[in-house]
């Protein structure tokens with residue numbers, strides 16, 4: 001309920017709940033006191049099927065007590081757990097807290113399993129059958145939605161199995177990527193490049209760097225404009241892993257290739273984020289995952 005700007009709904013729900021419970025209690029009390037008009041033989045006077053009559057007896061005691069206990073239980077429950085409007089309840093129970101406690105318990109149980117990998121080198125983990133199975137499962141649950149179940153990525157989401165890296169493909173760099181996340185930031189560059197025609201020419205120059213189909217006249221005209229890009233992509237266009245600036249000479253394209261895609265990149269720039277995993281996965285899980293990902297392009301046996 002923290003999304004609401006006033007506590008109106010909290011008060012409303014609390015009042016409605018309490019009025020409901022008190023209403024039940026009053027109804028029960030009144031029903032116990034008030035006797036329905038009945039005939040002299042203690043029936044209600046209703047007759048069905050010729051001789052079936054309805055007696056006018058009070059509710060059995062135990063039945064009444066069940067109502068009373070239900071009301072007491074309801075009040076106790078509402079005092080202990082969240083339920084009355086935005087009240088948190090005396091026990092301080094939350095769904096989130098219960099989930100986190102369960103995750104912590106499961107992680108504790110798994111500790112002995114991961115302990116075996118603690119002293120192993122990344123290379124050894126990458127070829128260990130059990131670690132690979134764990135790595136694959138972790139990948140399916142936490143990474144596949146973006147990088148694809150075969151880790152080969154898609155537009156905007158890098159291929160993790162091709163040996164081409166934005167931020168570096170050593171085990172340590174991959175580990176750093178997973179722990180802290182990454183934000184790739186290419187600013188809009190059109191103003192620094194010049195006219196739309198200059199941007200087009202520069203796009204053809206960029207295409208020429210990887211030997212992709214291009215207009216060589218435009219490419220030669222665009223070459224001098226590449227200075228604006230060199231700070232990040234390097235004078236030779238081979239990129240800079242410290243910035244996550246991709247190699248533009250290798251014909252591997254994260255955001256598509258061709259004049260239109262590259263012109264759009266220069267005009268609009270791009271901010272692309274890999275979410276940090278340190279608060280989602282344990283250190284041991286990240287270590288196994290980093291080895292698994294490293295192995296995708298380094299395990300020759302695969």
Ligand code: HEC
Pocket residue numbers: 139142143144145146147156157158160164165166167168174177178182183184185244272273274275277289293
């Ligand atoms: C919400 C989508 C998303 C999820 C989930 C995700 N990633 Fe990423 N990941 C990205 C994006 C986007 C990039 C590229 C960042 C950039 O362009 O700067 C990236 C980059 C990377 C890189 C760097 C690649 C390089 O070339 O340097 C690695 C390694 C990586 N992810 C591994 C993983 C692993 C392992 C997981 C699972 C724990 C994971 N990612 C989960 C979106 C995601």
Ligand code: HEC
Pocket residue numbers: 183184185186187189193202206226228229230231232233243244245246248252253254255256262265266270271272
């Ligand atoms: C401030 C640093 C910076 C500058 C300057 C810069 N870029 Fe980038 N560029 C990046 C980064 C970082 C990415 C990767 C974005 C991402 O993570 O998705 C990128 C991505 C690209 C891509 C997409 C590559 C692919 O694989 O799809 C192209 C093309 C590109 N830049 C061209 C240029 C050109 C041309 C210039 C000069 C006009 C330029 N960049 C200037 C940082 C820069």
